Amino acid sequence: MSAEWPQAQPAWRVLWRHSVLRLAAVAGLLGAGCVAWAAAPAGPAGPAAPLITALAAVCVAGGIGQLGTARVALPGPGSYPGAAGRLAGWALLRLRQLPWAEGTVLGALALELLHPARPWHTAVLGAALTGYLLATHLAESTTVRGEATAVLRGQAPVLVAGLGLLVLAAGSAALPLAGSAAAGVWLRVAAAVAAVLACGLALPV
Amino acid sequence: MPDPFPVPGDPAPGSSPGEPGRQAAAPAANRPLSWSLTRHARRLLTLALAGLGIAIATGRPEFAGAAAPAVLLLATWHRQRPAQIGLAARLTATRMIEGERSAVALSVGGAGQHTVQVVLHPAHAITPLPGPAAPPGRPAISVPFLVTRWGRRRVGSAQVILRDRWRLAEGSAELSLPRVDCYPRPATQRTRVVLSRLPTRLGEHTARAAGEGAEFGGVREYVPGDRQRSINWPATTRRGRLQVNTFQAERSQDVVILVDTAWENADPGHSVVDIALRGAAAAAQAYLNARDRVGFITYRYRARWLVPGLGQRQYYRIAEAMLAQDRNWSQDTGFSRLPRVALPPGALILVFTPLMDPRLVETLRDLRQRGFPVLVIDVLAGEPPVGRGRYARLAQRMWRMEQQAIRFSLRELGIPVTHWDGEQSLDLSLAPYTRRVMVTRR
Numbered sequence: 001m002s003a004e005w006p007q008a009q010p011a012w013r014v015l016w017r018h019s020v021l022r023l024a025a026v027a028g029l030l031g032a033g034c035v036a037w038a039a040a041p042a043g044p045a046g047p048a049a050p051l052i053t054a055l056a057a058v059c060v061a062g063g064i065g066q067l068g069t070a071r072v073a074l075p076g077p078g079s080y081p082g083a084a085g086r087l088a089g090w091a092l093l094r095l096r097q098l099p100w101a102e103g104t105v106l107g108a109l110a111l112e113l114l115h116p117a118r119p120w121h122t123a124v125l126g127a128a129l130t131g132y133l134l135a136t137h138l139a140e141s142t143t144v145r146g147e148a149t150a151v152l153r154g155q156a157p158v159l160v161a162g163l164g165l166l167v168l169a170a171g172s173a174a175l176p177l178a179g180s181a182a183a184g185v186w187l188r189v190a191a192a193v194a195a196v197l198a199c200g201l202a203l204p205v
Numbered sequence: 206m207p208d209p210f211p212v213p214g215d216p217a218p219g220s221s222p223g224e225p226g227r228q229a230a231a232p233a234a235n236r237p238l239s240w241s242l243t244r245h246a247r248r249l250l251t252l253a254l255a256g257l258g259i260a261i262a263t264g265r266p267e268f269a270g271a272a273a274p275a276v277l278l279l280a281t282w283h284r285q286r287p288a289q290i291g292l293a294a295r296l297t298a299t300r301m302i303e304g305e306r307s308a309v310a311l312s313v314g315g316a317g318q319h320t321v322q323v324v325l326h327p328a329h330a331i332t333p334l335p336g337p338a339a340p341p342g343r344p345a346i347s348v349p350f351l352v353t354r355w356g357r358r359r360v361g362s363a364q365v366i367l368r369d370r371w372r373l374a375e376g377s378a379e380l381s382l383p384r385v386d387c388y389p390r391p392a393t394q395r396t397r398v399v400l401s402r403l404p405t406r407l408g409e410h411t412a413r414a415a416g417e418g419a420e421f422g423g424v425r426e427y428v429p430g431d432r433q434r435s436i437n438w439p440a441t442t443r444r445g446r447l448q449v450n451t452f453q454a455e456r457s458q459d460v461v462i463l464v465d466t467a468w469e470n471a472d473p474g475h476s477v478v479d480i481a482l483r484g485a486a487a488a489a490q491a492y493l494n495a496r497d498r499v500g501f502i503t504y505r506y507r508a509r510w511l512v513p514g515l516g517q518r519q520y521y522r523i524a525e526a527m528l529a530q531d532r533n534w535s536q537d538t539g540f541s542r543l544p545r546v547a548l549p550p551g552a553l554i555l556v557f558t559p560l561m562d563p564r565l566v567e568t569l570r571d572l573r574q575r576g577f578p579v580l581v582i583d584v585l586a587g588e589p590p591v592g593r594g595r596y597a598r599l600a601q602r603m604w605r606m607e608q609q610a611i612r613f614s615l616r617e618l619g620i621p622v623t624h625w626d627g628e629q630s631l632d633l634s635l636a637p638y639t640r641r642v643m644v645t646r647r
Contacts, residue, residue: 126271162274169270
């Protein structure tokens with residue numbers, strides 16, 4: 001019985017598999033998809049939509065740049081770059097510090113808000129935004145091959161529960177009763193309690 | 206002969222453990238942790254609050270649904286976090302050559318199930334290298350770094366970051382790291398300049414005088430007292446009388462390496478001082494390997510010296526002296542009063558200098574007039590920046606002519622000047638003087 005030689009893979013495929021660029025590309029595509037999904041169709045969104053779309057697109061591009069340059073080393077003490085090098089270092093530092101992903105999230109939600117109520121469309125946007133944030137997080141923090149899969153596998157039950165709530169919320173919004181005054185009050189109370197819980201979880205840190 | 210250059214991590218002979226920069230390991234100490242949200246948690250919080258806020262303000266429940274996964278992910282984190290951790294840092298090597306790697310071995314205690322990441326905040330001339338994050342439960346982590354320039358310098362500080370399982374909260378603590386001694390990387394030098402007159406001390410250089418060395422000198426007639434084993438039988442048969450082989454003596458020489466550190470140019474790491482010290486390290490290594498006595502003098506507005514010595518210990522003394530600023534030196538304001546122990550009679554003086562300081566040039570003339578054989582290795586790389594305009598070019602031409610005049614006057618005095626750019630082997634620059642003995646003229 002003769003063992004088969006492993007076939008050599010193209011360099012681009014090896015680079016793609018072992019590179020953080022793959023996760024960065026996934027995050028960028030998800031971000032761009034979220035903005036495009038929230039902006040479409042452009043007609044009913046009103047005159048502010050193009051400006052918000054442009055800002056959100058800038059945030060997506062900034063996020064891609066942030067993830068793509070995460071491994072680029074800044075000149076440390078003892079190095080003496082020229083004026084162009086100093087400017088590039090300053091720009092890279094700002095690129096890393098600005099909250100691009102938050103801008104993308106807020107832009108996409110604002111675009112969705114400008115449209116009339118469309119529950120299932122908003123639910124898809126919510127799922128895509130969660131995926132975008134997870135992909136961004138994995139792209140900037142993954143150092144070992146297979147780490148992203150392990151993290152996602154660990155969070156899978158929570159994500160499934162969250163998606164279940166998302167479907168319930170969208171379904172309840174699609175019901176005709178949801179527009180009544182009493183249902184609206186209960187919904188607002190529940191949302192306020194959830195917001196207070198989220199703040200309570202995060203702020204004591 | 207063992208290589209006198211230090212192996213990273215090995216203690217050098219003559220080193221005192223209490224001296225600053227020698228302590229590689231710091232005892233474990235508890236450090237308080239400051240906790241904050243990770244960027245991931247901040248983003249999830251943004252999505253959660255924005256979605257819930259829109260739902261409250263507009264009464265559209267689908268936005269609350271969009272925020273639900275983020276709210277649930279935020280709810281998963283653990284509130285049990287250590288308030289402090291035990292940290293101990295150790296360097297895998299505290300002595301190294303320029304361009305060599307070392308690593309900070311950090312042991313972390315009390316991190317529990319948190320992931321530990323160490324970020325090195327480097328000091329001057331320290332370049333951190335990528336290292337992996339420690340998985341949960343592993344107490345030790347190693348962060349490699351590179352030292353790019355010689356000197357006795359601090360590594361910097363290490364920031365230890367703990368992250369929980371979901372990477373929603375991170376705690377950080379900072380730790381100062383010990384110092385390292387980085388010696389100049391010696392250039393390549395295998396050949397040596399040997400004088401025609403050598404002191405009567407046993408060594409490895411072939412002298413002109415007859416002696417008991419291994420180098421064949423000639424054949425002469427036997428005289429009573431000659432050893433029988435030195436009889437040359439073929440010559441005896443041809444001449445009909447007893448002939449004996451004669452051999453040349455093997456002597457050592459005194460070498461004094463003078464480094465001019467008074468003038469700097471270019472970026473750190475590529476300046477004339479860097480080139481001069483790398484050349485001096487190579488020369489010291491080459492002559493000490495040949496069992497010569499090597500002394501060391503630096504010139505920076507005043508002279509400082511180490512008396513000539515032999516062997517590995519002397520190499521360490523020279524290497525340490527290169528790093529020392531004001532310690533371990535004998536010093537004087539000029540060369541005229543240097544004692545005999547610093548400049549032994551007949552010693553070969555190798556001078557690494559850019560020949561920019563007129564006082565040093567005068568000193569070289571004085572040394573030559575006192576009868577010392579001097580060889581100047583010119584380490585000047587590049588020229589001063591030239592401005593625009595006719596006068597700038599004129600000034601550049603005058604500067605070049607002045608430099609040529611200095612070198613010409615030294616050659617006229619019998620001081621050979623050879624240029625070395627710091628990149629190629631020193632053997633190439635010294636080739637005209639290493640192929641034959643350097644004749645000492647008084």
